[in-house]
Amino acid sequence: MLIGCAVNNKDLKKLNFLSQNFNAFALMNQLKPNLTSLGEYQSAQEAIAQINKYTKNIRGSCILWHRNLPVFSLNNSKKFYSWLESLFEFSNQNNLNKWDILNEAIADNGFLRSIWHEYNIIFEAIKTANKYNIKTYYCDYRVHIKSKQEGILELLMSLKKHGLHGFSLQIHYTAERFLLVADRIANFISRIQFMGLEVDISEVTLWNKTGFKPIQVMAYEKLAKLALNANIKTIIFWGYSDRSVWRHPEYRPHPFDLENRPKQCWVNFNRALNISA
Template identity: 25%
Template sequence: MPDRRKFLTRAGYTTLSALLTMGFLQKDKQKEDYSINTIAANSTRMNVNSPLREVAAAKGKRYGAAISGEFLQTDKDYANLIARECSIATPNGELKWNATEPQPGKFTFESADAIANFCQKHNIELHGHTLFWHTGNPDWVSYPPTFEMIERHVKGVMGHYRNSKVLKSWDIANEIIADNENETDNATYGLRKGVKPELIRDLFKIAASVDSSKKFYLNDFGIEGATWKSDRFLKMVEYLKNNGAKIDGAGIQSHLWFSTAYPFDEKGFNSVLKRLNDLEVKPIITELDIIIDTPLPDSIKKLDQMVADSYKRYLDLCFAANVDTVITWGLTDRHTWIRHPDWMPAKFRGNPSNQRFLRPLPFDENLQPKSARNAISQAFQQAT
């Protein structure tokens, strides 16, 4: 798993006090401050338990999560929580190539349709993920796929959802930028070996020919700062814009590692967001979760607060830069991918006692809200 080093926010709170020269004015001012603070406190109490979808909607934004069709069927409480909290959702894997076209030209949508039906029932918008990815393909698909493979797949999958009332957007391509310069044969765009920029351009054009009514995104991780990868990602976005591709937005995955041992490149991240806005390619957060890297705190309570502080600071940066959609990669620690043995970070996999500190999502394994959920709510409430 790539090293996604990010920042840890140390929460600071500042108290402001006014110095008034006349005693009776000071008393009146104190009464006024008390009234204002009481209203604010009551408002906070009213909103603290409001569904995140409602808190986000009040600011013209959307909150959602990646969801599992399996758990929607087998875990009723999980399904109810998704319905309560989310206004947008991304299928975990039900729309990937191996799920939708397991054999050449033979399509199946049973699992994805079950998620789409759930979303329609609960007024949740569906974000399609994904048409092109180097992982999650059936064995018969080469990487990169041939043009003919791509054309048949895109027409089959997007055609099935062309008239969907709930599926409104697609990650057309996912993780096409190499992790570093040693894994590419294209220095300009940093594409994974074998992938040509013209193929990605044609992929977007095929998608638009099937259904141009949906929003199209290029999605990737490791671009939350001024890095080799984010530079290539931005160049690829610009290439698509300049070569006739319909690209409406950029998906910033945001699988984040925070630590007291290293800082977050806030300036670099702001530059990425600004460049996307300048290109008129809307940035959205598509796969957000946060873990704390070593050194770890000495209690779960402290860990949860560190995660919450990190959510708040990161989302504050996002909302200041025109981000209107935040999707966490899951809703509850009960089902987080980070705890899966195949994906767990090596330093945690080899140290079982530290695995309890993998608490990346807004709700805990018992589906109870954590301080991270409250931090996300607060960030939405304070967004302008």
């Protein structure tokens, strides 16, 4: 199993430490569309070169996302296709062979966000990635919501016909909430796998909102058991240390504490996976 974390370039100086605890990485912001659509690959190339000293298991995030769009209009097909070609050529040259190609396209009510009503944009992105032998995933969150599940399944059926490889699951919850909805998520995963698609867990943040540490330990254990039962091969934490949290740092969601020491939730997570932490 690949257990990884997302990193920014400021984290690269910690790679020796990180490689002792993780065997995969995701690029958190270095390959977002607002950069790559400008031809800005320097920070990504630097990160990949450093990470490759430890592992080749690197995930790209993300290509199509309504919260971070290319600098040009998506209706400009010439620029759009040129961007895709340059992005996947860069990925191919740097052994970056796994991408979350489309993020959060389905709203909670199960409907496709209006910006993606032109499906050809998505299909073309998948087609271009396949040309470069890059595996593509649709990525979404809050999948415990029934209406959203149905919308995602409908989208996945369409994208699979055009060569999509799988679904990548975001788990951004308070520990308490995750414990309540984990079984619903597990059932949803099984429905996707029944379609013949792979499922990865590509973003994990489990906030400890109450400050009661045993709850967070239980949530991490539940995550491990969910992954094992579903035969999931990849889990990526969206950060590693409570020193650097993308949202609600006061709730300290990550596996390592403010001093980069392993928390009990991390120890128990690895124990549940039968890995020595």
